[in-house]
Amino acid sequence: MPLESAPFSADEYTRRIVKTRQAMESAGVEVLFVTDPSNQAWLTGYDGWSFYVHQGVILTMEGDPHWWGRYMDSLGALRTCWMEAATIHGYADNYVQSTVRHPMQDLARIVRDLGFEKARIGVEMENYYYSAKAHAVLTAELPDARIVDVTALVNWQRLVKSDEEIAFIRKAAKISDKIVRTAIDRAEPGLRKNELVAEIFHAGISGVGDIWGDYPAIVPLTPSGLDATAAHLTWNGDPMRKGEATFFELSGCYRRYHAPLCRTVYLGTPPAEMREAEKAQIEGIEAGLDAARAGNRTCDIANAFVNVLKTYGIQREGRCGYAIGLSYPPDWGERTASIRAEDETLLEPGMTFHFMPALWMKSWGLETTEPILITESGPAEPFCTVERRLFVKD
């Protein structure tokens, strides 16, 4: 039974477990070991900044999931997971970053104790927190097991959100609106970028009324000028300058749920080509939102956007978005469906994406994006309310 403090209802966790077991059955695995912190949290409620050591959740076809990790973090698991204490396992501290023993030896012992030493065990081979070494040790320790790759098996179960989850994303979106507006309002020539980011962090973590701000899975990205032609550069202490565009790639976060939102500010008078690109981008976003309907596919959104750009003579390659929801660093994407030409995921009501039709050009970057919800009928619903345009401050 969920703890009082667990983010979701008992029914919600039951729904997740049932859905995951169906996927396990399809994949032909009797045991699932997940290391992705967002999958751990989704299944058990576990929440802590402890993913820098080996930990994970074991799910079999019967009974509650088991949480396994460092002993000191098992105390956090007792305080955040909905399961009984008997399913929480902690390993000794001398396994941590040791050159003579590995935590996966302890995990293998638990798998054996549970009677699964000859089982088909699914692991997440493409995950930040399942290293090549972890896999090598686990495989060697369980020679009679059949260890198979089920990367993203749980992530795909997360794609369609429950009403409880959508309510969390709506709260995150309120914070996103607040922090993007804060960034636009404060931006001015001479303001040091780190000062601006300090304001953004303050606004985001303070939250909105009762909606307290959690940490986003990616820090605020706020590059200006030529730095904005590259993606993912973080800030420094340089001042903002007249004649430069700065984009804000930010997300509010409520209890680990995200609603990423981007806007761009130009200090001064933007070049004509940027104004033209703005027009193309906004028209393209409208076309994309209109294509983002239940029954269509993710590629339809990308194609609708790119086709509008083409009428403006703009060539645009690369991904235009990804599924969003519950996340931990280093990425707020769910790593399942992408909005891109080659992705044919069927859109269903309750799916949530960051529609991210950013333009990174030779001398500037223009990011205007929307976190969106696929609805029962009609175009996608944007979660946020910040006006969709290039913000110009003279």
Add this chain to the structure above:
Amino acid sequence: MPLESAPFSADEYTRRIVKTRQAMESAGVEVLFVTDPSNQAWLTGYDGWSFYVHQGVILTMEGDPHWWGRYMDSLGALRTCWMEAATIHGYADNYVQSTVRHPMQDLARIVRDLGFEKARIGVEMENYYYSAKAHAVLTAELPDARIVDVTALVNWQRLVKSDEEIAFIRKAAKISDKIVRTAIDRAEPGLRKNELVAEIFHAGISGVGDIWGDYPAIVPLTPSGLDATAAHLTWNGDPMRKGEATFFELSGCYRRYHAPLCRTVYLGTPPAEMREAEKAQIEGIEAGLDAARAGNRTCDIANAFVNVLKTYGIQREGRCGYAIGLSYPPDWGERTASIRAEDETLLEPGMTFHFMPALWMKSWGLETTEPILITESGPAEPFCTVERRLFVKD
């Protein structure tokens, strides 16, 4: 030649490359592929929040290192690495989170193009950003190469800091002092924890004068009461309460260098056993600092601390600290030497540690810690200046 904007001098990067090549020679590898973002930054200057996709640095025994990653991030590499553009490689966006192709296929092509398809190649098997899948693909793509595990080979080269690096840690420590003082000053009954964390973030990123604040590799940890008995729980929107201890586990960060510092605040009158533990802890820290001398070993610090605790009847197991410096999420430790009974790393001048003799008891946690520098002679020098005690606010 380093860019104007690179954090370090040309000599410093040369020193690092030479040192790493010596270690490669000892390990018997002709090619090194590092995925650890801090190792990438240490060797090349690369800095961006892009480690959520596959990327890395290739170092051979001749010429400059190569940076390899997603195309859009290669533009960031051009702006942050000190090498020429010819050594920066970007892969197409349709490799990103694809189920039909993997970035390691592109890396293998580069390794072949450079003529190393039959080489002995060292990889970091125990790293967050080198997944089991990445290793499987790379190994399959380079059947004639000999791929060997050299986890932490570069990290160990980073253990003794240069004067340039120590200057950065001193700057980070100024920020650490500021944020820990901010937390102590603001803490009061009724203050929501997220509001407190918002203040901490604001103080840290604003920095101190010209020292602009970078993002720490771990978010502020500020648990109260029973949550403080568990390590690594993050905040929520609950108010601080009278009769509870709260510990602050924080780090200032300057250009990715850290100086983690912890202090504890008690709102109200602390129980006698906590006061007693405070005495033991502070005396133990002094003993530890005195043992932290060049020529001694890391275990000597841990033993000195634990022996003092024993005289107070306190049993303490687990790690008491770790090497610190350049880091990216999810961990600000260097993952090399640990301060613990079984670690016998010889202490040398220029090594830097977070001496972390925290006490997590049944009903409260007490963290009083110091980032320290091993000096030429005499006891370790603490980088920070916040008074070493339990802070009580009635």
